[in-house]
Amino acid sequence: MKFRSVFDIIGPVMIGPSSSHTAGAARIGKMARELFGRQPNWAKIHLYGSFAKTYKGHGTDVALVGGLLGFDTYDERIKEALELADQANLNIEFIEEDGSAEHPNTARIHMGDEDGEFELVGISIGGGKAEITELNGFELRLTGRSPAILVMHNDRFGAIASVTNVLANYKINIGHMEVARREEGKDAMMIIETDERIPKDIMEELKTCDHISQVVTISD
Known part of the structure; x- marks a missing residue:
């Protein structure tokens, strides 16, 4: 993996505790919201590998939901994301998957509202970076690092x-x-x-x- 600057090595400005499990997860959630074009009414979040094993302790759950609410990695509201989602009538379900994935930090987000549904797969690749690898059945590589x-x-x-x-x-x-x-x-x-x-x-x-x-x- 190539780094573009010293800040890629240090990691992003973020709400902790982990750049890969928290900041990367927040980026996955935020890209999911942007691709959907609006805040969903519900989301089923399937967690694989390390995400499934440690998501509560490392804040992956609040980070993913914070991203779905439109919060950046450094937004203090991420800490209360689950409560804020409830207040916003965003119904969240976490599903711990036993099966393996190509990357250990993988989340599949299936979400929607009365106007449609949407599904993507995101991976957290370290240093607060994330990639979208699947979108509504299409394979792709979207980093979110460029417009x-x-x-x-x-x-x-x-x-x-x-x-x-x-x-x-x-x-x-x-x-x-x-x-x-x-x-x-x-x-x-x-x-x-x-x-x-x-x-x-x-x-x-x-x-x-x-x-x-x-x-x-x-x-x-």
């Missing part, structure tokens, strides 16, 4: 070009991009990491592109 957008679209000719052309017109550089589909001609997904946050007016323009069904921004 990024999620684009859901139909697998049709020209869909990808319509999005990248808009970004090119506004001179927005793409640092990393992944495209995935379940099967030819069906639902597909783009994850695009950029060098700068995409303004709201450009996000609205992206939503009008050919064959695009949803565009969601993910903060850096």
Whole structure:
């Protein structure tokens, strides 16, 4: 694993006790909320490996819920996240899984409300960093370290070009991009990491592109 600065080694500014079990977990929860686009009414959180064994003692439970409430890793409210979730009518269920996962610090979050459901898999990779490795059945790699957008679209000719052309017109550089589909001609997904946050007016323009069904921004 490569570190970009000394702060990656020291760890993030955070509510403790563990950068991997607390700060990383909070990032997973917060990315889940951002990708869902709103606070869910309920969430079933499946914990694997080390997360399942130590989540209460290391604050993984409050960190994940704090992230779902939109709290950053350094937000003091994380300590009271479970109580605040109850006050916000966010019903939480933790499920300790016996099965193994590819990474020891893995959480699968299934959440939703009256308008829809959503599921992702996140891993905490150390130093407060986290990655999303699966989203609604699509495999991907989303770090959350750079500004990024999620684009859901139909697998049709020209869909990808319509999005990248808009970004090119506004001179927005793409640092990393992944495209995935379940099967030819069906639902597909783009994850695009950029060098700068995409303004709201450009996000609205992206939503009008050919064959695009949803565009969601993910903060850096």
